[in-house]
Amino acid sequence: MITELKENYGYLFENALLNEINNVGTYKEVPEGFLLMDIGDYIKSMPLLVSGAVKILREDDKGDELLLYFIERGDTCAMTLSCCMGQKKSEIRAVAETPTKLIMIPVEKMSEWMGKYKSWQNFILQSYHDRMSELLEAIDTIAFLKMDERLLKYLKDKAMVNHNDVINVTHQNIAFDLHTSRVVISRLLKSLENAGKIKLNRNNIKILDL
Amino acid sequence: MITELKENYGYLFENALLNEINNVGTYKEVPEGFLLMDIGDYIKSMPLLVSGAVKILREDDKGDELLLYFIERGDTCAMTLSCCMGQKKSEIRAVAETPTKLIMIPVEKMSEWMGKYKSWQNFILQSYHDRMSELLEAIDTIAFLKMDERLLKYLKDKAMVNHNDVINVTHQNIAFDLHTSRVVISRLLKSLENAGKIKLNRNNIKILDL
DNA sequence: GGCATACTGTAACATTGGTTACATATTCTA
DNA sequence: TAGAATATGTAACCAATGTTACAGTATGCC
Numbered sequence: 001m002i003t004e005l006k007e008n009y010g011y012l013f014e015n016a017l018l019n020e021i022n023n024v025g026t027y028k029e030v031p032e033g034f035l036l037m038d039i040g041d042y043i044k045s046m047p048l049l050v051s052g053a054v055k056i057l058r059e060d061d062k063g064d065e066l067l068l069y070f071i072e073r074g075d076t077c078a079m080t081l082s083c084c085m086g087q088k089k090s091e092i093r094a095v096a097e098t099p100t101k102l103i104m105i106p107v108e109k110m111s112e113w114m115g116k117y118k119s120w121q122n123f124i125l126q127s128y129h130d131r132m133s134e135l136l137e138a139i140d141t142i143a144f145l146k147m148d149e150r151l152l153k154y155l156k157d158k159a160m161v162n163h164n165d166v167i168n169v170t171h172q173n174i175a176f177d178l179h180t181s182r183v184v185i186s187r188l189l190k191s192l193e194n195a196g197k198i199k200l201n202r203n204n205i206k207i208l209d210l
Numbered sequence: 211m212i213t214e215l216k217e218n219y220g221y222l223f224e225n226a227l228l229n230e231i232n233n234v235g236t237y238k239e240v241p242e243g244f245l246l247m248d249i250g251d252y253i254k255s256m257p258l259l260v261s262g263a264v265k266i267l268r269e270d271d272k273g274d275e276l277l278l279y280f281i282e283r284g285d286t287c288a289m290t291l292s293c294c295m296g297q298k299k300s301e302i303r304a305v306a307e308t309p310t311k312l313i314m315i316p317v318e319k320m321s322e323w324m325g326k327y328k329s330w331q332n333f334i335l336q337s338y339h340d341r342m343s344e345l346l347e348a349i350d351t352i353a354f355l356k357m358d359e360r361l362l363k364y365l366k367d368k369a370m371v372n373h374n375d376v377i378n379v380t381h382q383n384i385a386f387d388l389h390t391s392r393v394v395i396s397r398l399l400k401s402l403e404n405a406g407k408i409k410l411n412r413n414n415i416k417i418l419d420l
Numbered sequence: 421g422g423c424a425t426a427c428t429g430t431a432a433c434a435t436t437g438g439t440t441a442c443a444t445a446t447t448c449t450a
Numbered sequence: 451t452a453g454a455a456t457a458t459g460t461a462a463c464c465a466a467t468g469t470t471a472c473a474g475t476a477t478g479c480c
Contacts, residue, residue: 081335081339128338140270144389146437170456171458172457183460184436184437202445381427396428396430413427
């Protein structure tokens with residue numbers, strides 16, 4: 001584990017901290033689609049992403065979803081951080097977007113290291129700030145963009161985290177992530193295709209103007 | 211200042227920290243509508259709210275606004291915290307919702323106290339977490355509610371932070387906060403009035419079913 | 421009092437997005 | 451390979467929201 005750790009977090013953390021992480025952390029590999037954390041789950045450990053990408057979702061009272069953002073290598077889940085703040089249950093769902101490697105740290109360590117390592121403190125504050133920025137971006141997208149613009153942004157974001165301009169997804173999947181219906185997505189995808197921005201196939205979409 | 215400070219933050223901070231705040235902080239009283247911070251502003255000090263309420267707004271690329279949430283006594287502006295994280299400019303606008311009293315702390319102190327006072331560290335982390343929760347609530351509201359529900363929620367929230375079931379506001383003001391048009395608000399307000407939930411007057415609205 | 425300004429009410433219409441319904445096409449599986 | 455399951459295309463319609471236009475009303479100011 002120490003190799004992956006140094007490669008991804010070596011520039012952030014001092015050696016003593018890297019060693020502690022190596023001792024108490026557990027290395028984990030999960031496949032695409034793996035449910036890392038669900039709404040209402042009790043949080044016992046916080047993840048450090050080593051490779052891959054994770055999508056963060058919110059749910060409405062009917063059980064329908066909404067994609068908030070993706071987190072990538074070098075990130076952690078700031079929502080987890082709040083468990084040490086009296087908040088015990090997760091307010092979001094985290095699903096592996098690609099095959100993902102992560103290091104799980106027991107939550108007790110988080111606050112212990114806050115006092116002990118300045119670099120950890122900075123990392124946590126930076127994470128909070130990054131997640132806050134991403135929530136603001138999510139708000140901008142939902143509040144200020146029309147569905148066709150949201151859709152195109154979604155496709156580009158997804159191509160980005162997958163490092164591939166062909167994304168494997170059904171219209172229904174997209175509809176879930178954008179909290180709308182499949183018919184609406186099919187309609188808008190078709191018009192994006194007619195505008196020459198994408199190429200539609202069964203189970204995949206190629207982004208042309210990345 | 212020490213009196214207001216102890217009254218509002220005495221249960222959170224140890225005496226040594228309260229004294230430091232008293233020494234370096236500046237006390238400030240601002241009227242309703244006062245622009246405390248604008249988008250793009252460089253952040254030089256962070257506010258601790260002593261009394262009153264502040265509304266936090268986001269802006270789209272056409273200059274139209276969207277209300278994110280209110281912060282009240284005992285809160286700070288988590289967006290400010292991020293200035294120490296490399297982020298120099300404010301991403302939001304903060305406007306006094308009521309006459310407001312606050313203590314301004316120079317930003318350098320924030321990180322200094324992070325290492326020095328455990329209670330400060332907890333306060334900062336708690337603030338981040340609270341603001342994150344409020345952003346999630348804002349997302350729920352925007353993404354999952356229809357405009358009439360959003361409007362009613364807005365009126366109730368506003369009555370809450372003003373401690374008054376009569377709120378002084380024009381339809382145009384509401385339209386700005388909810389990022390929609392005055393005509394839409396007038397229409398929905400009228401139907402809320404017909405449903406017996408509110409009473410409309412010029413420049414004010416009385417909430418009946420709080 | 422009289423004029424200007426700000427606020428509210430409402431009609432008519434346009435656009436976006438959501439719903440229902442059904443046809444067709446592809447893939448999977450027994 | 452037949453039939454089931456899944457995915458996509460599209461029409462027709464509806465509901466919610468946005469836009470334009472204008473009338474009426476209250477308020478402030480000279």
